[in-house]
Amino acid sequence: MIPAIRTWIVACVTAGGMLAALPAHSQISDGVVKLGVINDQSGPFSSLTGPGSVLAIRMAVEDMKPQLGDIRVEILVADHQNKPDVGVATVKRWLDVDNIDAVLDVSNSSVALGVQTLIRERNKVALYGIIGTTELTGKQCAKTGFSWVHDAYxxxxxxxxxxxxxxxxxxxxxxxxxxxxxxxxxxxxxxxxxxxxxxxxxxxxxxxxxxxxxxxxxxxxxxxxxxxxxxxxxxxxxxxxxxxxxxxxxxxxxxxxxxxxxxxxxxxxxxxxxxxxxxxxWYWGLNDDTRAFAKRFFARFNAMPTESQAGMYSATMHYLKAVAATKTDATDAVVSRMREVPVDDMFAKGARLRPDGKLAHDxxxxxxxxxxxxxxxxxxxxxxxxxxxxxxxxxxxxxxxxxxxxxxxxx
CATH class of the missing domain: 3.40.50.2300 (Response regulator)
Structure with a gap:
């Protein structure tokens, strides 16, 4: 039996208020962009990702308010407990019942490979953090699955x-x-x-x-x-x-x-x-830009951000910039925009998404x-x-x- 997974809505923000009507020209399914964050919330890798990644993603959503306008964003969070069956079942429910647009973080190779199959079948987006297996952008690559932080190589x-x-x-x-x-x-x-x-x-x-x-x-x-x-x-x-x-x-x-x-x-x-x-x-103390982000993060988390947490901020920002630019959460349009525009932020400078889904950064x-x-x-x-x-x-x-x-x- 799959253990119960607690899910929270941790952000639902708009520039004009939570109940603001969407402008007629926006094409946002269900009137909201839904992000599903799944990672290790309390186990051995929780300090690398966990609640800190959720905060980083929330910060990105907040920072995108001016560009998003009346586009609402919800974030759902779950703990996969480093169990592939738990993680895949949760994401499957999110995709089939909650109609989420993108899966974020994951932070477990076995779970990620299962998620990759799901998003490929349903044409949804995944923004992966610290995934080690090279299979994710190798034989198991997907046109909508992006490895943001690193892989084993x-x-x-x-x-x-x-x-x-x-x-x-x-x-x-x-x-x-x-x-x-x-x-x-x-x-x-x-x-x-x-x-x-x-x-x-x-x-x-x-x-x-x-x-x-x-x-x-x-x-x-x-x-x-x-x-x-x-x-x-x-x-x-x-x-x-x-x-x-x-x-x-x-x-x-x-x-x-x-x-x-x-x-x-x-x-x-x-x-x-x-x-x-x-x-x-990534390292928080590398330069002025990394230190500025780290200072904001530390004020709310009482710890400096890890490379995975910083990467999830960057990935969320890039995804939402594509949503704002295309005024839709339709996967093909958003992914096309993400691939066209370089990532240029405190996490990566002038980085681009490769055809295999890797974000090519230093x-x-x-x-x-x-x-x-x-x-x-x-x-x-x-x-x-x-x-x-x-x-x-x-x-x-x-x-x-x-x-x-x-x-x-x-x-």
Whole structure:
């Protein structure tokens, strides 16, 4: 039996009031644009997405009031509990009964693949946040499904390409035993081999795992130069705490996070996370624009935004700008507008949606600072390098997305 999912309407806004009549020229189905936000609201990934993503989406809706005019927007929210059956059933109900126009965030690879099938069948929009599996914009791509933040290749390519020079650079992988972790390790191993390095071991842990001692002992025994963790949220926090407890922090092996957020560093503390290397799609302290958004977000959430939360603000803004420009929520018109206009905001500068659904934007290679290096609260990252979008993602030439034509591949 599928557990009950609580759903809330958290925004219903118009420039002229909730009951304002739609102008005659607008073609908004049911008189309202409906957004369905589904993610991990209380589990291991809730700090990366969760209520913070809902707030970021709400902020985008509020900021779009002047452009939307009398177009009303509703936001429905649900917790998929990291269970594909729960997530897919919820989205199916939203699409078939509540007539939502777009699914947002999702933040779980297995759920996302199920959602992708639904939106493809019903010609609806999905704006995905932190989805690791490359299948989403590969073999399972959809013309209305957009991966806004990252995928497994983008997350592992920075550290692997930077740290792997030859056969002496060895890797051990510890991943979460579900689609995200498995896909992340598979992609990373392929890149290690391509760079001339060697994978000396791998292991996968259950989603509910809290004791990583046996896994860490295996990693230590492998004598790999790099130990990479293909997990996130509370899983990553717990494994890094035990990494420190076992004295591995100064043991000569370098820890790599394939998915790291400032929320993880804040939860574990800089003493635990210092020296951890990762690739990230966005950092709140990068420039004046990112800091301005972060200041507004922090005032309402008491935490700095993660890359996923910032990405969901950007995705929502881009979608609603297309609705405002076309004066309709008809999928084909909105998607066409989204693809025509670049994304140029505090999340991504001059970024465009590729034929496979990826938002092509730059990434950052970062290392967690020591307490001595940190100058202010939440000042956690040293930016080691900017990774251009052309290097961050798999090339269109190598894409196995059926929507990528020969003409697009040749560009």
């Amino acid at each position: 983008a997350l592992v390519s920075g550290p692997v390409k930077t740290l792997t020079k030859g056969p002496e650079d060895t890797w051990y992988f510890l991943g979460a035993d579900f689609e995200f972790g498995k896909n992340m390790v598979q992609v990373a191993k392929r890149l290690v081999t391509a760079r001339g390095g060697k994978t000396v071991g791998e292991a996968f842990h259950p989603m509910s795992e809290a004791d990583f001692s046996s896994y860490l002992l295996q990693a230590q025994g492998s004598k790999a130069k790099m130990v990479a963790f293909a997990n996130a949220g509370t899983q990553l926090v717990n494994v890094m705490k035990q990494w420190q407890e076992f004295g591995m922090q100064g043991g000569g092996q370098r820890p790599i996070a394939t998915l790291l957020s400032v929320a993880d560093v804040h939860a574990a503390g800089m003493d635990v996370m210092q020296g951890l290397t990762a690739t990230t799609a 990434f950052l290679l970062v290392t967690v600072k020591t307490k001595q290096e940190s100058k202010a609260p939440w000042d956690y990252y040293k930016v080691d390098a900017v990774i251009p979008s052309s290097d961050a993602f798999t090339s269109l030439e190598a894409s196995d997305c059926p929507l990528v034509t020969d003409a697009a591949k040749s560009k």
